[in-house]
Amino acid sequence: MAEVALSKVSRSFGENVALDDVTLTVPDGAFVVLLGPTGAGKTTTLRMVSGLDVPDQGRISIGGRDMTGLTPAQRDVAMVFQQYSLYPHLTVRENLEFPLKSPVLRTQRAEIDRKVGEVAEVLQISHKLDNKSTALSGGEMQRVSIGRALVRDPSVYLMDEPLSSLDAKLRADLRVELKNIQAMSGATLLYVTHDQTEAMTMATHVGVLDRGRLVQFGTPREIYEDPVSIYAASRLGSPRINLLPVDVFGHAPPLP
Numbered sequence: 607m608a609e610v611a612l613s614k615v616s617r618s619f620g621e622n623v624a625l626d627d628v629t630l631t632v633p634d635g636a637f638v639v640l641l642g643p644t645g646a647g648k649t650t651t652l653r654m655v656s657g658l659d660v661p662d663q664g665r666i667s668i669g670g671r672d673m674t675g676l677t678p679a680q681r682d683v684a685m686v687f688q689q690y691s692l693y694p695h696l697t698v699r700e701n702l703e704f705p706l707k708s709p710v711l712r713t714q715r716a717e718i719d720r721k722v723g724e725v726a727e728v729l730q731i732s733h734k735l736d737n738k739s740t741a742l743s744g745g746e747m748q749r750v751s752i753g754r755a756l757v758r759d760p761s762v763y764l765m766d767e768p769l770s771s772l773d774a775k776l777r778a779d780l781r782v783e784l785k786n787i788q789a790m791s792g793a794t795l796l797y798v799t800h801d802q803t804e805a806m807t808m809a810t811h812v813g814v815l816d817r818g819r820l821v822q823f824g825t826p827r828e829i830y831e832d833p834v835s836i837y838a839a840s841r842l843g844s845p846r847i848n849l850l851p852v853d854v855f856g857h858a859p860p861l862p
């Protein structure tokens with residue numbers, strides 16, 4: 607497994623600054639949640655780490671190796687998106703096997719069967735292995751997407767709101783499963799969500815992004831109890847914090 611480090615990473619799209627001088631270290635084996643409103647730069651950060659996009663400035667390393675110019679295939683990362691992208695003409699088993707059949711990995715047949723079986727069991731989809739992926743419910747499809755990342759056993763998982771399209775019950779179930787899988791495998795996980803509960807319950811660390819800048823990084827408890835700003839305080843907590851105007855002597859003005 608591996609530490610992920612971004613050092614002074616910037617990325618703009620025309621006039622639009624998506625990431626502005628971000629320095630962030632995701633410790634080896636950590637479950638880091640990136641929080642921030644829409645447009646804060648969360649997906650751009652994941653895309654930089656995955657190699658789907660490259661920084662204008664700065665460096666990205668994984669496991670101490672500089673990855674800045676390398677392709678996604680050279681980085682040993684697996685990405686799960688909000689929209690599951692399964693091959694509709696393949697069965698669940700074939701979808702799960704697909705990443706292992708890459709010419710780069712050259713995984714043996716017995717090893718493929720073992721990994722697919724193991725992952726299907728963890729994600730509770732063993733009974734669906736021979737179904738076409740189009741015959742699955744949304745929750746099952748997302749399990750298969752997550753499974754496709756898990757079979758590869760990468761050093762880093764990147765997940766972009768993987769649970770947001772699921773119903774509340776499934777989301778709650780998969781939250782627990784993902785947390786357990788991460789804890790058991792010791793994998794490093796960088797995870798984007800808008801969901802406060804996910805951040806508070808799953809993360810070992812939270813990074814708060816504001817318009818492309820990393821404004822705070824710490825454990826959920828540190829950010830909840832000692833936010834650096836009202837902005838950071840407003841990112842964590844469900845229900846959200848109450849903000850009351852007070853004067854410098856600490857007296858609240860009378861309520862209207």
Ligand SMILES: Nc1ncnc2c1ncn2[C@@H]1O[C@H](COP(=O)(O)OP(=O)(O)OP(=O)(O)O)[C@@H](O)[C@H]1O
Pocket residue numbers: 619622623624642643644645646647648649650651
């Ligand atoms: N390919 C692109 N071309 C132009 N602008 C882009 C591109 N990708 C991202 N941006 C811009 O960069 C900024 C950050 O986008 P990003 O997708 O990283 O935000 P986000 O925090 O993931 O938002 P959301 O929660 O809506 O997914 C936004 O202003 C977005 O419009």
